[in-house]
Amino acid sequence: xxxxxxxxxxxxxxxxxxxxxxxxxxxxxxxxxxxxxxxxxxxxxxxxxxxxxxxxxxxxxxxxxxxxxxxxxxxxxxxxxxxxxxxxxxxxxxxxxxxxxxxxxxxxxxxxxxxxxxxxxxxxxxxxxxxxxxxxxxxxxxxxxxxxxxxxxxxxxxxxxxxxxxxxxxxxxxxxxxxxxxxxxxx
Amino acid sequence: xxxxxxxxxxxxxxxxxxxxxxxxxxxxxxxxxxxxxxxxxxxxxxxxxxxxxxxxxxxxxxxxxxxxxxxxxxxxxxxxxxxxxxxxxxxxxxxxxxxxxxxxxxxxxxxxxxxxxxxxxxxxxxxxxxxxxxxxxxxxxxxxxxxxxxxxxxxxxxxxxxxxxxxxxxxxxxxxxxxxxxxxxxx
Amino acid sequence: xxxxxxxxxxxxxxxxxxxxxxxxxxxxxxxxxxxxxxxxxxxxxxxxxxxxxxxxxxxxxxxxxxxxxxxxxxxxxxxxxxxxxxxxxxxxxxxxxxxxxxxxxxxxxxxxxxxxxxxxxxxxxxxxxxxxxxxxxxxxxxxxxxxxxxxxxxxxxxxxxxxxxxxxxxxxxxxxxxxxxxxxxxxxxxxxxx
Numbered sequence: 001x002x003x004x005x006x007x008x009x010x011x012x013x014x015x016x017x018x019x020x021x022x023x024x025x026x027x028x029x030x031x032x033x034x035x036x037x038x039x040x041x042x043x044x045x046x047x048x049x050x051x052x053x054x055x056x057x058x059x060x061x062x063x064x065x066x067x068x069x070x071x072x073x074x075x076x077x078x079x080x081x082x083x084x085x086x087x088x089x090x091x092x093x094x095x096x097x098x099x100x101x102x103x104x105x106x107x108x109x110x111x112x113x114x115x116x117x118x119x120x121x122x123x124x125x126x127x128x129x130x131x132x133x134x135x136x137x138x139x140x141x142x143x144x145x146x147x148x149x150x151x152x153x154x155x156x157x158x159x160x161x162x163x164x165x166x167x168x169x170x171x172x173x174x175x176x177x178x179x180x181x182x183x184x185x186x187x
Numbered sequence: 188x189x190x191x192x193x194x195x196x197x198x199x200x201x202x203x204x205x206x207x208x209x210x211x212x213x214x215x216x217x218x219x220x221x222x223x224x225x226x227x228x229x230x231x232x233x234x235x236x237x238x239x240x241x242x243x244x245x246x247x248x249x250x251x252x253x254x255x256x257x258x259x260x261x262x263x264x265x266x267x268x269x270x271x272x273x274x275x276x277x278x279x280x281x282x283x284x285x286x287x288x289x290x291x292x293x294x295x296x297x298x299x300x301x302x303x304x305x306x307x308x309x310x311x312x313x314x315x316x317x318x319x320x321x322x323x324x325x326x327x328x329x330x331x332x333x334x335x336x337x338x339x340x341x342x343x344x345x346x347x348x349x350x351x352x353x354x355x356x357x358x359x360x361x362x363x364x365x366x367x368x369x370x371x372x373x374x
Numbered sequence: 375x376x377x378x379x380x381x382x383x384x385x386x387x388x389x390x391x392x393x394x395x396x397x398x399x400x401x402x403x404x405x406x407x408x409x410x411x412x413x414x415x416x417x418x419x420x421x422x423x424x425x426x427x428x429x430x431x432x433x434x435x436x437x438x439x440x441x442x443x444x445x446x447x448x449x450x451x452x453x454x455x456x457x458x459x460x461x462x463x464x465x466x467x468x469x470x471x472x473x474x475x476x477x478x479x480x481x482x483x484x485x486x487x488x489x490x491x492x493x494x495x496x497x498x499x500x501x502x503x504x505x506x507x508x509x510x511x512x513x514x515x516x517x518x519x520x521x522x523x524x525x526x527x528x529x530x531x532x533x534x535x536x537x538x539x540x541x542x543x544x545x546x547x548x549x550x551x552x553x554x555x556x557x558x559x560x561x562x563x564x565x566x567x568x
Binding site for chain 3: 226275277278279280281318320340342345346347349350362
């Protein structure tokens, strides 16, 4: 059986709330990172508050599957990724990923983590499809997701507003059979 | 000693939060009322939500909040409410007043003006406040005239503070000082 | 095109940072013992607070931020050593109307008059107008706070309201002045510069 958590550049792992909170508090200061990854306004929560929020979220584990991302090379914590099941009956899931540490942008680490989580979703959770959204101005993410096999499905016009400029959200999805075919695993 | 809570058309009486909540549940169905009274989005309140709101307010700061029902003198019918919130007890003895006549058939009959006169007398001769402030929306000319008649002076406006029906409206601030009041009513 | 690279929380000599529940209560407790600071920043009566009380306030602040989503609070740090030097916030945000109230203050007297207030206000306005997309912001200033009056005038705020004798301090009555700045006005200023 393959090691579901190990990729070629990164591995998926669990993290103590303290460690995570410390990392997020640092990454929150980088507003470029925030604007690439998040919808809500950039905020500077204290480590204490972030830890509370993480612990609160951890109470609901039946619908969400979250991991931290560490580099294989030097075990550095560089981001987080997760799947949220919006509906078990429809097997509809949302994927979210962010590489908090800008030193690891554009070097394949995010794409590697994406491959791992998508594999986890289809092999371990037996999902039928995975969806994700991104800001239209996040070119780097779009390319990464396409590499992993996500297909463009739609555009929500003017969904975001920042600095007085309206921008679109893009929506992408990957189906089980597409992914299996990619892996050469179709029955 | 005179009955300070009695006016010419109305009187102020103790507020029964259940009765008021029930009345508000009916009144707030009239969105013109809520738009005159409240800066937030018009919502429909259940009677229970109203009761909870009033109870919370009483519990939080009973001494600073003076809440009254407005009742018609001749038939004791509940017309609305008026409240005085002392915000600066210690120094300038400033307060905010707010009033509402619930049923549109009771508007324009002088009930609000009369209630306001009673509360000002209460503020300046019983609570010995030094000033009373109020805010009123630009699109409520009836209230503005009533307040001017009662002796409030214009103190400025927050430009465009309200957005309703796609148009921006100002929020006006008016104030009356104890010495203004004495000049008008006892001069 | 949207510029996402400009850092919202970094200025020349200062930055915005989160609350540090370990080290900040003691520093802020000292500020509250300085009646001058309290009178410049707060309309409530000046009251010295223990670090434990400050800590409680911080918890209440983050709770409100998390639950009500109408408060955005930042600590102001010195860029060189991340030292806490003040606070800045946008409060009472009304989303349906697009309004907010702003407040900021530099804690220690030796840190004032160094231009930190201007840098903090610049960041706060960029956040209010560019990140929260508010239509307008209001600042409420006691008439005796000349530093604040000058600061807001410098930034193009318009005096909108004067509540006569709304404050009473040191046996004197003072007006409470409200200043307002619209998003469109702020944007015009930025374009004029850029």
